[in-house]
Amino acid sequence: MNFLPENLDDVQEPKAAPTGTYRLQITAAEMGESGERSKHPGSPLIRVTIGFPDEPDYLTFRHYISLPFEGDENAGFKLLMLKRFLTMFDIPYTPDVEALVLAMPGSESNADVKLGEPNDDGAVYNSLQVPRMRNEPVTSGGRRRK
Numbered sequence: 001m002n003f004l005p006e007n008l009d010d011v012q013e014p015k016a017a018p019t020g021t022y023r024l025q026i027t028a029a030e031m032g033e034s035g036e037r038s039k040h041p042g043s044p045l046i047r048v049t050i051g052f053p054d055e056p057d058y059l060t061f062r063h064y065i066s067l068p069f070e071g072d073e074n075a076g077f078k079l080l081m082l083k084r085f086l087t088m089f090d091i092p093y094t095p096d097v098e099a100l101v102l103a104m105p106g107s108e109s110n111a112d113v114k115l116g117e118p119n120d121d122g123a124v125y126n127s128l129q130v131p132r133m134r135n136e137p138v139t140s141g142g143r144r145r146k
Helices: 075-088 097-103
Strands: 020-033 044-051 061-066 108-115 126-129
Touching: 020 097, 044 097, 061 075, 061 126
Parallel strands: none
Antiparallel strands: 020 044, 020 108, 044 061, 108 126
16 A cells, blocks of 8 residues: 655755765765766766765765776876775775675765855755875875875
């Protein structure tokens, strides 16, 4: 038997979360490629969908993890960002990207989320703030040491 509420007036569109710290959960992860407007179109990436399990009225949002490609001059930085993300969600590393993607859904973390500025259509979205790892060397300019 189906259940529908008596009143649809209380049903609201989900909204972006205010900037803050939340319990987050990866609800989906998949391999993808960067778009045609990218500096390197067709480059590999992992597209992650993140939700707020304690806040059902907030929109899920996407986080993109760029992966290195052959001849990539930014490979080290991309691997560092992947390492930070995996550490944040306590996901064990494997060089098998497909296995890595399969391991992501269901992983949780308490993390900082930022509310972005409205786009041309007036919509606002959240973005994940991926922190440095503990004991990660930092230079005086705030950048990682090589």
